[in-house]
Amino acid sequence: xxxxxxxxxxxxxxxxxxxxxxxxxxxxxxxxxxxxxxxxxxxxxxxxxxxxxxxxxxxxxxxxxxxxxxxxxxxxxxxxxxxxxxxxxxxxxxxxxxxxxxxxxxxxxxxxxxxxxxxxxxxxxxxxxxxxxxxxxxxxxxxxxxxxxxxxxxxxxxxxxxxxxxxxxxxxxxxxxxxxxxxxxxxxxxxxxxxxxxxxxxxxxxxxxxxxxxxxxxxxxxxxxxxxxxxxxxxxxxxxxxxxxxxxxxxxxxxxxxxxxxxxxxxxxxxxxxxxxxxxxxxxxxxxxxxxxxxxxxxxxxxxxxxxxxxxxxxxxxxxxxxxxxxxxxxxxxxxxxxxxxxxxxxxxxxxxxxxxxxxxxxxxxxxxxxxxxxxxxxxxxxxxxxxxxxxxxxxxxxxxxxxxxxxxxxxxxxxxxxxxxxxxxxxxxxxxxxxxxxxxxxxxxxxxxxxxxxxxxxxxxxxxxxxxxxxxxxxxxxxxxxxxxxxxxxxxxxxxxxxxxxxxxxxxxxxxxxxxxxxxxxxxxxxxxxxxxxxxxxxxxxxxxxxxxxxxxxxxxxxxxxxxxxxxxxxxxxxxxxxxxxxxxxxxxxxxxxxxxxxxxxxxxxx
Numbered sequence: 001x002x003x004x005x006x007x008x009x010x011x012x013x014x015x016x017x018x019x020x021x022x023x024x025x026x027x028x029x030x031x032x033x034x035x036x037x038x039x040x041x042x043x044x045x046x047x048x049x050x051x052x053x054x055x056x057x058x059x060x061x062x063x064x065x066x067x068x069x070x071x072x073x074x075x076x077x078x079x080x081x082x083x084x085x086x087x088x089x090x091x092x093x094x095x096x097x098x099x100x101x102x103x104x105x106x107x108x109x110x111x112x113x114x115x116x117x118x119x120x121x122x123x124x125x126x127x128x129x130x131x132x133x134x135x136x137x138x139x140x141x142x143x144x145x146x147x148x149x150x151x152x153x154x155x156x157x158x159x160x161x162x163x164x165x166x167x168x169x170x171x172x173x174x175x176x177x178x179x180x181x182x183x184x185x186x187x188x189x190x191x192x193x194x195x196x197x198x199x200x201x202x203x204x205x206x207x208x209x210x211x212x213x214x215x216x217x218x219x220x221x222x223x224x225x226x227x228x229x230x231x232x233x234x235x236x237x238x239x240x241x242x243x244x245x246x247x248x249x250x251x252x253x254x255x256x257x258x259x260x261x262x263x264x265x266x267x268x269x270x271x272x273x274x275x276x277x278x279x280x281x282x283x284x285x286x287x288x289x290x291x292x293x294x295x296x297x298x299x300x301x302x303x304x305x306x307x308x309x310x311x312x313x314x315x316x317x318x319x320x321x322x323x324x325x326x327x328x329x330x331x332x333x334x335x336x337x338x339x340x341x342x343x344x345x346x347x348x349x350x351x352x353x354x355x356x357x358x359x360x361x362x363x364x365x366x367x368x369x370x371x372x373x374x375x376x377x378x379x380x381x382x383x384x385x386x387x388x389x390x391x392x393x394x395x396x397x398x399x400x401x402x403x404x405x406x407x408x409x410x411x412x413x414x415x416x417x418x419x420x421x422x423x424x425x426x427x428x429x430x431x432x433x434x435x436x437x438x439x440x441x442x443x444x445x446x447x448x449x450x451x452x453x454x455x456x457x458x459x460x461x462x463x464x465x466x467x468x469x470x471x472x473x474x475x476x477x478x479x480x481x482x483x484x485x486x487x488x489x490x491x492x493x494x495x496x497x498x499x500x501x502x503x504x505x506x507x508x509x510x511x512x513x514x515x516x517x518x519x520x521x522x523x524x525x526x527x528x529x530x531x532x533x534x535x536x537x538x539x540x541x542x543x544x545x546x547x548x549x550x551x552x553x554x555x556x557x558x559x560x561x562x563x564x565x566x567x568x569x570x571x572x573x574x575x576x577x578x579x580x581x582x583x584x585x586x587x588x589x590x591x592x593x594x595x596x597x598x599x600x601x602x603x604x605x606x607x608x
Contacts, residue, residue, distance in 0.1 A: 017334045020341075021158065024118050028111045032159065035107035040170045042100045051178045051305060112156040119151040123340055131347040132412045133372065141224030142217070146340060149219065153333035161327050175309040182306035183298055186285050190310050193281030211263040218256045225249055278314040285310060347411050353431035356438050359519045359550055360423050362387045363409070367418035370404060378404050380573045381418070388519075391551040393561045395595055396570035402554045405570070406522045409552070410436045440518040442545070444525035446509035448500070453482070454489040456508055460516035468515055475544040476511035477537050478504075503538055510541045521549045567592060 025032065127147055135143075179187040229236065229245050236245060285307065292298035368382040379401045386392050394402045407413055408420060411432060419426045427435055440460070448456050457472060458464055464472075473479055473489070481504055485491040493500065500508065513521065523542060553564060561567060562581050569577035569584070569592045576591050577584055584592035 013335075014331060017331055017338065018158075020338045021115075021119075021155065021334060024115050024122075024155065025159070027118075028114055031107055031111050035104060035111065035159075038100050038104045038107065042097060042104055042171075051181075051309075108160050112159045115155040115159060116152050119155045119337065120148065123147050123151060123337070126341065126343070129345055130343070131345045132407075133346065134343075136372075139220065139224040140227045141222065142220030144223050145220040146336060150333045150336045150340075154330055154337045155334075158330055158334065161330060172313055175313045178309040179306050179313075182302040182309070183289075183292065185292070186289055186306055186310075189284055189288065190281055190313065193277060193284070194313065196277055211259055214259045215256060218252055218259065222249065222252045222256070225252060281314065282307075282310060347414055347432065349430075349432050350428065353434075354425065354429050356422065356430040356434040358438060359388050362423070363520075363550065364421045364424075365405075365418070366421065368408070368415050368420060369417045370401075370408065370413065370415050372413075377416075378573050379415075382575050384568060384575060384578070386550060386552070388550055389548055390566065391546060391553060391564045393553045393555065393564035393567045394570060395554075395561065395567060395592065397572070397595075400570045401573045402570050403524055406441075406524055406552045406554060409520070409522065410439045410441070438518050439520045439522060440513035440516045440545075441522045441524065442506070442509050442513050442542070446505055448493055448505055448508060450493065452487075452490045452492055453478075453485075453508060456493065457489075457511045457515055460512040460514070464515050472511040472515040475514050476507045476541040478507050478511055481507070503535075506538045507541050510538070510545055514541075514545050519550060521546050521551045523551065523553045523555065525554055569595070 124147065127143070176187065176191060179190055225245065225248050236242060289298065289303050289306065293300060293303055363386045365382045365384040368379055369377060370379040371377045382405065384392075394405060396402050404413070408415055409427070411427060414428070419428075421427065422430070449459070454469070457469060460472075461468070469489075473482060482488050523546075553561075555561060564581075566578060566580060567584055568575055569590075571591050577587065584590060585596065587593060
């Protein structure tokens, strides 16, 4: 599946999205509830200052004592006491609100980070078990963007925004109560205008979704460009491709700019529109409020309290457009995240699979057909049998399907038709873990992880003893290299092991395969990128690796080919010749003979 073509189809199914993310929210529900309990009074306290204006205006400014009856007894508070208490009361409430806001922010950040981390870990778990073709089809930048950026946007934002909306909702409720207390007539006008202000929000949802998806693709392409610039820096320098890479980057930045500006042109009118609606509401309230005051139906203090509440209530409404854009972006990100969760690896094992316990007899390819792209066959009816402890060399034209054959053995890909059998049992009957546990692979460009040489070798067998480790180091002819390094096996490697030479990286990879001690070994162009000196050392290490193993060798080197028990010649996806070197050389106009004369004669002459 190509991630760049996903469209977040479920981004408007809010209840469905919240239902999908709830399992990640559930473990932190107690803290989230505590956060909401803090958010409620935090919102309600917004109305305190507005409410305090009524007694301040009516009693302090008007210099009137407050007289009230309780159970038939009359009490009073002088305006001087009000003048003293109200300012301190406002400060006390501000301090209390500040403490609540700190608690709210801390709880919100803690729960958001925890949920984000859980979503990322769950997604990464699925990513590492995806089939190799998934990585073939999707650029690194798109994968990084989808698996790292989207979860952060979705899970961090959802708790924060819901909590902010809760605070705003209860703040609005508190302010509306103050407004109703001051004048229900004016409150009716204010709330009606507030409802009208929400109408434009519904008009922009789909535009936000489309823009968010476009931005995701462009952002992924930018990341891919940066990755390629880093990984291919020597090629870029050698072929003077700096301007090309820079031009690509400029185009991508401009695309991102145009997409965002397009959304801004369509969405930016919402905030001014809401501001205008809110201002109209305030104008109506001022006009009608003046009438109520002059007619004696409302005090100046009540009016001041009402107007303050209305202004506090309309403040978030004026920026509602940006808030709703942000919330819709969160739901679009959530839609994309759960599209990733719904992806399934195309390499699936059957229920109750068999555990592979080594190879006892032979490996068989029976009428094997395979294609990466539908209706474009790569392998056509391959029939081949390889006995235990036999070394089979696979040669042929470039792109003919040699590497594909060996990549089918550990089920990096599944065949279209036919079967591959170990001891008469189809490999699809085995558990993937046990199948791959019995196969060791050495590639042309072996990937070494950031870490020490020891850690990279032990990836072949995590629980290997020190003796097993040293035996693998010796057999891979790494001892001299290890002795030269100040920290020996504990020397840290740079990214992809680039601090080592090509031959040294190959020998670390061979040691990793050696310590695994798998009965089946696959060597895919393991020496083709090395110079003669490095190849000679690596070849000795490979000879140690393949002793008493069933070996598949893809190579152009004559020494490896000639020492194989048999040679399979693959041409345009078909097995065209099979036999030992001498017999294949006797075939007049044979494919192997032609390959030998073209590719190997020069090397054979050099070795004479």
